[in-house]
Amino acid sequence: MIYQDSKTLLAVRDLHASVNGTEILKGMELTVRSGEVHAIMGPNGSGKSTFAKVLAGHPAYVVTGGEVEFDGRSLFELAPEARARAGVFLGFQYPIEIPGVANSQFLRLAYNTVQAERGKDELDPLEFDDFVREKMKLLEMNPDFLGRSVNEGFSGGEKKRNEILQMALLEPKLAILDETDSGLDIDALRIVAGGVNQLSNKDNAIVLVTHYQRLLNYIAPDYVHVMEAGRIIKTGGKELALELEARGYDWVGAEAEANARASA
């Protein structure tokens, strides 16, 4: 939701980034203020997921230009773990399976690390167990998932619920959810979206990276951005998503080209 007294959480200016020597982001611009929900849409290969991973600090992506300010600090001066502690959260498109690490152990370690950074109390295993079970109800998750290895053998929907569970525990200021809707059936989509809506408040912001409009039926965005070839080429309200659903992406590109010619 757009609030009058909001503050800028994320300011991306002329961001360029490469992977394996190929430039993927080519002048990305985006401003996100507290309380807002943004959707970044676009065809495959437009750079949506790269943008999400660059913000989280994946080592395979090299920033070659531009700057990103997060909550008043230069984001790229922070290591990935420092970004997480400062309140950046990436919901992975493909959550990683970690055999041998119990989900409860992982969740508690992450929670306590972030709590310690915020000067708050850490929880011992018993206290944490009660706390996490409450959070799991939000996502209608079976507590059995605490005892299993992180994401190992989870279905696509279970992995995504586990991602949103982490978001619920870590209470980030900025959550970037990368294709959180992919691989979800309609019931799982409803539950995951419901969880995200409950976590959204006037002090945090959510960036949804998605290929399809479907998710936006459940999480109403304040802004919809269309990415192509590594930058945002059009921004609108949530009605833009419906138009994209009906007409596809091609016309946006054509319109942007026409605008570019007109201003040249």
Next chain:
Amino acid sequence: MNTATGYLDGLLQGQPPASALSWLNQLRANAVDRVAALTVPTTRDEDWRFTDISPLTKFSFQPAQEAQPLAPAAIEPWAIGEAAARLVFVDGIYAPQHSFNRSGIAVENLGAGFTSHAAAVQAQLGRLAAFERNAFAALNTAFLHDGALIVVPRELALAAPVHLLFIATRKHAASYPRCLIVAEPGSKLTLVEDYVALQDEAYFTNAVTEIALGANAQVQHVRVQRDGAEAFHIANCAVSLARSSRYHAVSVALGARISRHNLGVLLAAEGAECSIDGLALIGGRQLADTHTLIDHALPQCSSRQLHKCIVDGAAHAVFNGNIMVRAGAQRTDSAQSSRNLLLSGKARVDTKPQLEIFADDVKCAHGATVGQLDVDEVFYLKSRGLSETAARNLLTYAFGAEVIERIPVASLRQRLEASVLAQTEQRP
């Protein structure tokens, strides 16, 4: 090699006095003959190609003549609360004051068992662990004296574990631990064979373990090698399985400068099953070598093997896993996996799965991987706030935990998990 021959002869100093039992004297004498004929293996021997044992020969090791007195508190760190019986050996010498037996079965010093269980001992001792071509097994047999004897009577299931604890206290001591385990038909046993140290100087442990399973017997065998940092640890373990018996082993190697574990499992009758899992977690300039042989001698047996190595620093892990399927051993079902994690640029692993199959109706799967920590796994943990070090330690621990989780003794499993976590966290 004359010098190497001379070295083994030197180790023969300090042999136990002659026994009143002529068969025992004969067995020792046969072993002495083999020691005299054999040499210390070198890297020119195929079986020792990757393991240079020559640093051993720079030391003069002698067996301890009497047990070092230890306070009960000295044993406490290794005590296993669940144990029904415990035998403690200090530098290879039986320490009855630290041992107990509440199991109701024969768990006793082999020295006493030579007479109390003469028939069983005479029938089995030295039969499974052949020393004809194995200098170290021969050396151990030449020193036959103290050791562990366990006889589980027919159809008896002992739920609580038996703990065999070998403690090294003396610099430059040689010890020759010997274990003979007889699981009579239909019996069940959980055994913990545990090598620990109260010192970090060089010493030499040369162990032989023989385990005979009768029909339908079940043995769970946990072996923990946490010797001192400068120790040499050589072990030969030979297991024989009768019809429909089951043997499950988990071996964990954490200590010693150079260790070599030979494990031979003979599936000697139809329907026998084994699983042998191993973990070596080493760093610095340690070398840990595991050689296993699973011998499918008869039809319809199954074997499972998971061997993992975590290698840091300039350490070197060796795994040679031989699966032999003899002619006629039809409907053999075997799977072997060797997985290795290298944590530094100087760490090294040599892994060699070796299948020899002489039957046609068999299922044999095997695989080996050598890798580093997965970049995406590390990033995933960091993206949740964990530091680089915490993320790497957690993943390293998790890699080893898959083997440790299979230890059927809860208190030992928990303590090893904690010590593996501590060992991974010690890394700079």
